[in-house]
Amino acid sequence: SYEVAQPPSVSVSPGQTAIIPCSGDHLGNKYVSWYQQKPGQSPMLVIYEDAKRPSGIPERFSASNSVHTATLTIRGTQALDEADYYCQTWDSSTAIFGGGTKLTVL
Amino acid sequence: QVQLVQSGAEVKKPGASVMLSCKTSAFTLTNNYIHWVRQAPGQGLEWMGTFSPSGSSAGYAQKFQGRVTMTRDTSTSTVYMDLRSLRPDDTAIYYCARVHCSTSSCYTWFDPWGQGTLVTVSS
Numbered sequence: 608s609y610e611v612a613q614p615p616s617v618s619v620s621p622g623q624t625a626i627i628p629c630s631g632d633h634l635g636n637k638y639v640s641w642y643q644q645k646p647g648q649s650p651m652l653v654i655y656e657d658a659k660r661p662s663g664i665p666e667r668f669s670a671s672n673s674v675h676t677a678t679l680t681i682r683g684t685q686a687l688d689e690a691d692y693y694c695q696t697w698d699s700s701t702a703i704f705g706g707g708t709k710l711t712v713l
Numbered sequence: 714q715v716q717l718v719q720s721g722a723e724v725k726k727p728g729a730s731v732m733l734s735c736k737t738s739a740f741t742l743t744n745n746y747i748h749w750v751r752q753a754p755g756q757g758l759e760w761m762g763t764f765s766p767s768g769s770s771a772g773y774a775q776k777f778q779g780r781v782t783m784t785r786d787t788s789t790s791t792v793y794m795d796l797r798s799l800r801p802d803d804t805a806i807y808y809c810a811r812v813h814c815s816t817s818s819c820y821t822w823f824d825p826w827g828q829g830t831l832v833t834v835s836s
Binding site: 638640642649650651652655656661693695696697700701702703704705706707 | 748750757758759760772774808810820821822823824825826827828829
């Protein structure tokens with residue numbers, strides 16, 4: 608079955624750029640979405656169709672997807688960006704989630 | 714506004730069944746998929762399945778086939794998930810989430826999500 612992999616954790620200093628990768632076989636041929644989940648809250652969509660931001664999501668959130676890796680980039684990371692981030696794609700009508708990456712803003 | 718409101722927390726014994734509900738508002742079930750995703754304590758997101766907008770079919774993750782049934786009631790705009798033969802490792806927060814469909818195709822992302830329902834399975 609298809610799988611996507613994320614690093615368990617990423618740390619960044621406030622104001623710096625956080626980069627969260629999501630890797631999978633030929634992932635670049637699939638659409639990837641990204642979700643932010645803060646403790647005690649439901650996941651929230653931050654990126655859809657590889658690189659599009661829903662209304663209300665700050666411009667510091669951006670993403671790309673190419674070949675085997677999708678990447679979520681958060682520029683000028685703020686303390687309120689500290690959360691778990693999940694990538695998600697589809698394979699044979701099945702939704703596939705990455706294991707999640709805990710972003711720590713030190 | 715588009716919203717999914719889920720039923721309250723449940724505590725069940727092993728072997729029992731649980732039925733969760735997800736009441737939708739500000740959109741019609743006939744052109745939206747409602748999916749179910751669960752999250753065990755401290756773990757990631759796990760897709761369970763979905764019920765089609767037409768109401769004619771459901772698609773379940775292989776792991777849950779034979780143990781889960783998803784249904785809907787269009788008169789109350791509510792979707793249900795029934796999970797049977799519960800085990801302690803079914804303890805999780807269960808979310809419903811929408812995938813919107815246009816006239817020509819369905820989107821590929823989940824938005825919005827319900828607030829989640831905690832199901833605890835313990836003897």
